[in-house]
Every structure is written in C-alpha cells, then in structure tokens.
Amino acid sequence: MHGDGKRGCLGFRIITIIIAAVVGVVGVLLLVSGSWWLYKTMEKRKSIKLKQKFFRQNGGLLLQQHLSSSDQGGISKTKVFSSEELETATDGFNVNRILGQGGQGTVYKGMLADGVIVAVKRSTMVGEENLEGFINEVCILSQINQRNIVRLLGCCLEAEVPLLVYEFIPNGTLSEYLLRQNEEFPLSWEMRLQIAAETAGALCYLHSAASIPIYHRDIKSTNILLDHKYRAKIADFGTSRSLSVYQTHLTTSVQGTYGYLDPEYFWSSQYTDKSDVYSFGVVLAELLTGQKAILTNESQERKNLAAHFVLLMEENRILDIVDAQIKEHCPKEDVICVANIAMRCLNLNGKKRPTMKQVTSELERIIQLSQKKNVQQNNEEAESITAEVVSAWDDASTSITCSSFQVDQALSSSDVEPLVPFKTW
Structure with missing residues (x-):
C-alpha cells in the first residue's frame, strides 16, 4: 500500500470483480454445456427407446425368433440397415424416387453409401396382417438363392414402418x-x-x-x-x-x-x-x-x-x-x-x-x-449363298475361258492389226 492505501484497495476490488466475472462466465458456460449434454443424452436415449419401440412394433422379436429357430445358413447374410442409412439413400423418401406402389407399401430407388443402387420397400402402416407378411418375406427370401428370384439385401426394423432393401x-x-x-x-x-x-x-x-x-x-x-x-x-x-x-x-x-x-x-x-x-x-x-x-x-x-x-x-x-x-x-x-x-x-x-x-x-x-x-436355317442360307457364289464363279470362269479362246483366235488371225503397234528404236 502506498499513501493512504486507497489506490491499492481499488486495484484489489477490480481484480476481485474480474475473477468473479470470469468465474461467472465459466459457470454459465459449464451450465449451458452441461444442459446441452444432458439434452443430447436424453434425446439419444429417447431415440434409442423409440427405435426399440419400433423394433418391437415391427415384429423384431418375432423375426429374431423365426430366424434363430431356422437352420438356414443364408439367413445370417441378410444385413440390418439403420433408418438413417435408408433415409439418406432415398433422399428422405423423396416422391421423385418412387418406383412403384402397391397394397403392401411403396418402393423407392435409393443409393447406398458405397454407391450400390437398391430398391427400398417402405411398408404401409403396420397391422397384424401386414406385419406377418413382412416377417414372412424376410424369412423366405433369406433362404433363397436363385438367379430368377429378386435378391433381398437387408431390412430395417427401427423405423416407424418396416423397410426392406432389394437389389435394383x-x-x-x-x-x-x-x-x-x-x-x-x-x-x-x-x-x-x-x-x-x-x-x-x-x-x-x-x-x-x-x-x-x-x-x-x-x-x-x-x-x-x-x-x-x-x-x-x-x-x-x-x-x-x-x-x-x-x-x-x-x-x-x-x-x-x-x-x-x-x-x-x-x-x-x-x-x-x-x-x-x-x-x-x-x-x-x-x-x-x-x-x-x-x-x-x-x-x-x-x-x-x-x-x-x-x-x-x-x-x-x-x-x-x-x-x-x-x-x-x-x-x-x-x-x-x-x-x-x-x-x-x-x-x-x-x-x-x-x-x-x-x-x-x-x-x-x-x-x-x-x-x-x-x-439349321442359317446354315441352309449360308450353303445357298455359297452355292450361288460358286455357281457365279464357275460361270465367270467359263466366260473368261471362252473370251480367252476368242482372243487367242483373233490374235492368230493375220488380218487383224495389233491395237498398239510395236515400236522399234
């Protein structure tokens, strides 16, 4: 402290205020970030619970039971897609991507992250009958490997309605x-x-x-x-x-x-x-x-x-x-x-x-x-064409022979002058 100490007290107060302000800002930031983290955590948990709800609603447990009770090795090859993957692949199920519509759902053209073009079948709102059909289709197509049957690439059960992914x-x-x-x-x-x-x-x-x-x-x-x-x-x-x-x-x-x-x-x-x-x-x-x-x-x-x-x-x-x-x-x-x-x-x-x-x-x-x-028909046509060519060639050869004979005869005649007279140098 110098003099009467007033200047030192003022500096101390300023430092205290600055520290308090910094602590307050840090506290607010921690509170905001903590609230944001808590919100995101709750949203994530909510999303997980919603996906679990959709999974059960879309017959996931029943499907697992069907698949686990089957001895077919091909079933394990069926990929499980996330709802985000298929949202991105179909541009948010854009109406411009619709390939066809039917009683059981709508089919969209999509492109996966690796560039593979697929057809994504989005089922209608799930009723007991539709759900049975969906599970049935997954189970049956997972067991089939035949070149003239459309190939099932995978499915998604965590969306609001079931999604099936086929070859395009x-x-x-x-x-x-x-x-x-x-x-x-x-x-x-x-x-x-x-x-x-x-x-x-x-x-x-x-x-x-x-x-x-x-x-x-x-x-x-x-x-x-x-x-x-x-x-x-x-x-x-x-x-x-x-x-x-x-x-x-x-x-x-x-x-x-x-x-x-x-x-x-x-x-x-x-x-x-x-x-x-x-x-x-x-x-x-x-x-x-x-x-x-x-x-x-x-x-x-x-x-x-x-x-x-x-x-x-x-x-x-x-x-x-x-x-x-x-x-x-x-x-x-x-x-x-x-x-x-x-x-x-x-x-x-x-x-x-x-x-x-x-x-x-x-x-x-x-x-x-x-x-x-x-x-047989092509061979016959080819043989016919060959015969015509040979016949034409024979006729041409005869004509050439006759012409040559006539030329020889003409040249041997003494009263015929050559067309180009010989020159002597």
Whole structure:
C-alpha cells in the first residue's frame, strides 16, 4: 500500500470483480454445456427407446425368433440397415424416387453409401396382417438363392414402418412391357419365350429344389421384374408360405389377385403347388396375347382372360388373339405348343395340371428346338449363298475361258492389226 492505501484497495476490488466475472462466465458456460449434454443424452436415449419401440412394433422379436429357430445358413447374410442409412439413400423418401406402389407399401430407388443402387420397400402402416407378411418375406427370401428370384439385401426394423432393401431391377415389370406396347422396344417372341421359361424355372426351384417347399401365392405379370438383360426376376413374397416336407397343401383364407386366382383354391380354401401353376398359366396367356388378366370390352364389361383363352383354344382359334406385335414374327408351331402348355396349366382340376418341373422342361425343349431350327436355317442360307457364289464363279470362269479362246483366235488371225503397234528404236 502506498499513501493512504486507497489506490491499492481499488486495484484489489477490480481484480476481485474480474475473477468473479470470469468465474461467472465459466459457470454459465459449464451450465449451458452441461444442459446441452444432458439434452443430447436424453434425446439419444429417447431415440434409442423409440427405435426399440419400433423394433418391437415391427415384429423384431418375432423375426429374431423365426430366424434363430431356422437352420438356414443364408439367413445370417441378410444385413440390418439403420433408418438413417435408408433415409439418406432415398433422399428422405423423396416422391421423385418412387418406383412403384402397391397394397403392401411403396418402393423407392435409393443409393447406398458405397454407391450400390437398391430398391427400398417402405411398408404401409403396420397391422397384424401386414406385419406377418413382412416377417414372412424376410424369412423366405433369406433362404433363397436363385438367379430368377429378386435378391433381398437387408431390412430395417427401427423405423416407424418396416423397410426392406432389394437389389435394383432396372427395367420394370413384365406387365408394363406387355400393356404399353412399346414400339421402340417391343418384347419379341424369343424374349417372351425366355421370360416364360425363366419364370417357370424359378417356380420349379421354389416348389421342388429349395431346402423347404415354398408356394409363392401371388404370381402375376406385375410381380415379374425384368433386369438389364430382360431376364425374369420373381418378386413380392409377402403372401408366400413355406411348408414342411409332409404337407401337400395350405388351408388359408382366400388371398390373391383376381384374374390369377386358382378357382379350385377359391372354392376349397386349400392352396397347393398346382395353384401357382394356374397363376403361371394366366401369365403364359398374357405373354401370348399381350392382354390383361381381366379384359374390358367397349361396353365396359369385364371378362376373365383365362376363361376367354380356354374357350378360343377349344374352338381352335388361338391365332385370332395372338399379340399383333409378335404374330408375324413367331413360328406358328411354337405358339401352339406354348398355348397348349397354358391350356393344361389352366385346367379347372388341379390334379390334371402339370407340375412346374414339367412346364419348365417343355418350355426349355421348345427353346432348344427353336434355336436348332434357327441354326439349321442359317446354315441352309449360308450353303445357298455359297452355292450361288460358286455357281457365279464357275460361270465367270467359263466366260473368261471362252473370251480367252476368242482372243487367242483373233490374235492368230493375220488380218487383224495389233491395237498398239510395236515400236522399234
């Protein structure tokens, strides 16, 4: 202290005020940051609890039970996505990303963080029926590995509604190609035949080659997708069912799409592998005629394509309704063979229908015979062209020989002057 000590006291007070201010600011900062941390922690816990709630609500516990009780090794390969991943992939489920909509949900085009293009199926609000279908689809597709069945990449249960992630199939549905009559790229007869054989092969796999028999239960042209090479991929296994090896049928409430529904199943509520065969028969009729499963005439009367098809077959008039886009470019005998297969698939008596294995074999045989005919025809055309060339060459050689003989004769004549007289130097 100097003098009377007033100056020292003032400095002390200032220092005290500064320290108090700093302590106060630090305290406020600690309080704010602590409150922020507490808020974020509570929000995180709230988010976790909400995700757990959605997980239970979306049947996660039931799904875990199904998967743990299964001995299928392929199930473990199904990836579990976070809701944030799929939100980002679909741009917040942007309406511009919608690929299609149906009774069970909406499908969006998405891109994962690694650049893989996928299709994300966002289910409708979960009811007991929808939930069962969702769990069923995950369980069944996790066990399947077949090139003509759409591949399930994973699922997400922590969102408000269940999400399924599939491989992206770029060329839409078979129905779109048959009905829009794309003049720029019509489905040729060869393509239709190949699609039919691939679809039949996939169903044959489900019925008799999978580890457990599986009935699809909703085969139709809108559930057959076409990849970048226009190969068939069966989709939508929400209503599918697997069976034990001892079961021959399922007794269920009637489900399916009008126009594709097996009449025998409709009457008895018993679904068999032959019910899938009937639905496939309708798809064959669509491939042959280019028409919908339910026809609407000018007076807005609705007709069943299957019944109409069978009637024309019985009257030997099948060529009357063959799709105009293929009518002039398909072998008539092949069309009749495929139509006969469809006719047998559409038999009202399920026991008289062929199995999918028999259908697949017959379609593949038709394709092989058709390819052999094409090769034979090409060989014959090539031989014909070769013969024409040889003939023309022989004629030319004769002409050249004759001309040479005539020239020799002319040159030997004494009264003919050379065209270019010899010069002597």
